[in-house]
Amino acid sequence: MEAPQSPWAFSDKERVRRLVALPGVRRESLSKLASARVAIVGVGGLGNASALYLAAQGVGHLTLVDGDAVAQHNLGRQILFRPEDVGRLKVEAAAEALRRLRPELGVSTVAAPLGESNWRAVLANHDLVLDGLDQGLPRDLLNRWAVETGRPVVFAGAIGYEAQVFVVQGGRPCLHCLFGSVAEVAEDCAVTGVLGPVVGMAGLVQAQEALKLLLQVGRPLVGRLWLWDAFSGSTRILEVPARPDCPVCGAAPTAHKG
Amino acid sequence: MQLTINGEERRVAEVDTVAALLDHLRVSHQAVAVMVNGAIVARERYAEYPVKERDVLEIVRFVGGG
Incomplete structure (x- = not known):
């Protein structure tokens, strides 16, 4: 749908002025950013943080996917939401907050969880996908999409004081190479707790990696696992080789589009 | 035996496989990534994959919250 005209609407050229000044950013890349379609699957702590920065920075279109309603206990870390939401x-609620932030942003919403029945249709026609999920099964679906299309998926997770980010691009190495199937993983912030800024930071690293990929600058965390432990204040990056015998990407075709 | 685990040198009880090491460290076999000397070990091979003196391992738990 068309973004409503704001009385303060100004050119997105002004919005990206500080981007243009960055080393490695070419003007042609900016039109790619403006026409980019990014899906954020899961609008919790990760999705709130990444959506905020991707919208502000000038990504053309965001598709928000989540079947849940805002709960009071979300408010400590899901910063797009207000008590009245x-x-x-x-x-x-997130789409409304993002349109206020940037009226020119294109937003579409899918008010349902990602599952076996809808994932191909929901993810079709997107340039990049961000994992904002808190469950394993749909992450396996995002990984299948990454392997089948070769397009980038920026995975992330946060719990307690820990966060991880891992990018799959070109289909290999994939999330399954690293962790096997994560479908059965049931971790719950309700039990373990989570520090708001830790999940926020993981979301921001996702936004940062998405922008690097869309602008084709720097060295994205493709095939590298970024680990942050806020409790001890330590960070590590692990190089992850593809598993030749990976059942998901091991026989993946080498020629990918996009 | 002497191993390097997640960048730290550690002395652990004598183990011969990845599965035995994970059990010794009380790490679940589910949703964990194990690398031995830079190679990823598939979960199905934990029980047979050897761990030797001075191996360099990464053991990373999947963090799933969002």
């Missing part, structure tokens, strides 16, 4: 669909 409690009970509303997360995708609607």
Whole structure:
């Protein structure tokens, strides 16, 4: 749908002025950013943080996917939501907040969880996908999409004081190479707890990696696992080789589009 | 035996396989990434994959919250 005209609307040229000044950013890349379609699957702590920066920085279109409603206990870390949003669909409250932030942003919403029945249709026609999920099974679906299309998926997770980010691009190495199937993983912040800025930071690293990929600058975390432990204040990056016998990407075709 | 685990040198009880090491460290075999000397070890091979003196290992738990 068309973004509403804001009385303060100004050219997105002004918005990207500080981007243009960056080493490695070419003007042609900016039109790619403006036409980019990014899906954020899961609008929790990760998705709130990444959506905020991707919208502000000038990404053309965001698709928000989440079937949940805003709960009071979300407010400590899901920074797009206000107390009056409690009970509303997360995708609607988030879309509204993002349009306020940047009226020119294109936003579409899918008020349903990603599952076997809808993942191909929901993810079709996107240039890049961000994992904002808190469950394993749909992450396996995002990984299949990354392997089948060769397009980038920026995975992330955060719990307690720990965060991880891992990018799959070109289909290999994939999330399955690293962790096997994560479908059965049931971790819950309700039990373990999570520090708001830790999940926020993981979301921001996702936004940063998405922008690097869309602008084709720097060295994205493709095939590298970024680990942050806020409790001890330590960070590590692990190089992850593809597993030749990986059942998901091991026989992946080498020629990818996009 | 002497191993390097997640960048730290550690002395651990004598183990011969990845599975035995994970059990010794009380790490679940589910949703964990294990690399031995830079190679990823598939979960199905934990029970047979050897761990030797002075091996360099990475053991990373999948962090799933969001």
